[in-house]
Amino acid sequence: MCLVVALCASLPEPPNAMGVAHPVHATLRKGGPEGRHAGVLALGWAFGVLQIAFFVGLLVLGTRSKLGNRGAMVRVLPGALVYLATWTALVLAYAHARGRWLGFPPATAIMLVGLWPAPLVFVALYMRGFRSLVYGPDEARAFKAIMARQREAAPARKP
Amino acid sequence: MEPLRTPIVLACVGVYMLSCIVVGAWAMRRTHSAKDFFVAGRDLGVMVTALAVFSSTLSGFGFVGGPGLVYSLGMSSIWMIIASSIGYALSFFLLGKRIRLFAELRDSVSLPDAVAARYRSEAxxxxxxxxxxxxxxxxxxxxxxxxATVLQSVLTRTDTFSQISLGACVTLSCAVLVFYSVAGGIIASVYTDMLQGAVMVVAALMVLIAAILAVDGGVPAIVDIIAADDREAANPWGTLGMLGTLSWYFVFALGGAGQPHVVTKLMMNRRVEDARHILPVSILGYSVSALLWISIGLTMRALVLSGGHPELPGADAAAAEFLQHYAHPLLAGVVFAGLFAAIMSTADAFLNIGAAAVIHDIPRALGSTAIKPERELFWARVATAVTAVAAAVFAMYSHYENQRLVALLGAFGWGTFAAALVPTVAIGFNWKRASARAACVAIVSSLVINLAIELFKLRLPFGINGGAASLAVSLTLFFCVSFMGPPPPIDPDVEAVMDL
Known part of the structure; x- marks a missing residue:
């Protein structure tokens, strides 16, 4: 990701890369012609993919103690694919689709009703699979045992 | 009902403030120790924790700055909101279980306590x-x-308080905040958060309806007006552009797991298993409340562009102008109460962790045992009051003498916490290879980089957010430094909990 950011720094910035002042309304900004993203669309897509990969990696990190790397990855994979597909669809819609979906430009509609809720797959996994994925009766028993050993150890440890 | 707009708004704000005082007085009777004061005795139920988590996340920025950003930049800032779904998921996957277990294992009352236990490091x-x-x-x-600014804008519309000063408004609003935070500590904070969260959700739903009705043709007409003026403003990246908005997504998604006032709440639930129910409620509450942010911003942009509303004095006036001109007085009253709720729910959480840092964490890190455990509750209350007064004085000084000061330290906000604490806490609590030295390097780099960006007004290409860059750098340093040294020693009990 640092590499992507460094690559961005090396690219020439179009004058409206971050928008321009609105010619009529001082408190508004304008994006200007869509061509401003022509040179960075692929880089932006890659930036998004790397973010998703990193997030998914962290989700695996949070669950691997119980399932191991492979087991955690298998459980998280379907959600990751949904997330990645939604992101790719958003970028493609921005580049190619015109008209309106649900009253919005297609890419914006995908952002609002696709990308926003896409990670809810992970939330559902966390809720439904909590005992097998995160913390089940075995872990609760093991934690009780750790606490019991802790109490027996003298003197009591302070935080 | 229009002539009664100001009295109705004042009444709603008054009822809300009174409720906070009542909750504070009730919570005082339940606060018997520093553990109660800082982590609510680790005895909170699902709904209280869930509402506290989301209402602490959504500060006054969401109700004032957020709509202003959408108004000014189009869709760009909506990426901060849509990041919440993956952001909460990350926080709970990484910390929902782990931090709660650490807190119970070592009887931690603050996040630095848990950090010290994990890394065996006072540094x-x-x-x-x-x-x-x-x-x-x-x-x-x-x-x-x-x-204080919001209170002043409400009070100056009355004959009695038309000349009220900002200082008086700081005193008035802080008095309520300090009362319940000092009296009831985190118990008052989380129960007022619950009230505040409920007010925010109701306010957001009502505003959404009012905003759609404010423009003939509803959402499609609003989007048509915005797109006709500038197609990019209605496109997903808004006016800021793709890389800038994606950097916001990165820092807001990942940064949630590094916000101490939010993460600390995950130490307070009664049972570890409660996390599975807290997560969806928090996401739902936040997402619904954030509809206010989106709907006001887009509606005001469309109204100004179509000539239906005069140019705003500033982008941050979007919410106030909307409430003044397009909201029923009762709705305006609820939203103003919601606005105070959003601000105070974040402020009380910060007061609590700030007080913990002053009387508990920093003295212990420096090896001081001056404050005996049995006197910690008393000193916690003193520290809460002193922190609030110091912040109020600092705010006033900055407002009148040097407006950059608050902005400067304000920059030590989301991005700095994200860059400092995501590696140290969210990753380090789950990764045994992480070393104390790596954690220290990540924290120092986040402070230095964010301060430098703000101090020297550094601008990154394509609008890439400074906090995102700082987070990427601190993560890189954290991994590199951890891998460069030998595997760090971990206390056996902590290691056993990390294996669960």
């Missing part, structure tokens, strides 16, 4: 507490200033 504890304290002063001063 890591000290730096975590320092980052929290610096961030708290900036954040708190900003929240106090915002609260």
């Amino acid at each position: 890591a504890r000290f730096l975590t507490a320092l980052a929290i304290l610096l961030g708290v002063m900036g954040y708190l001063a900003t929240q106090i200033l915002a609260m």
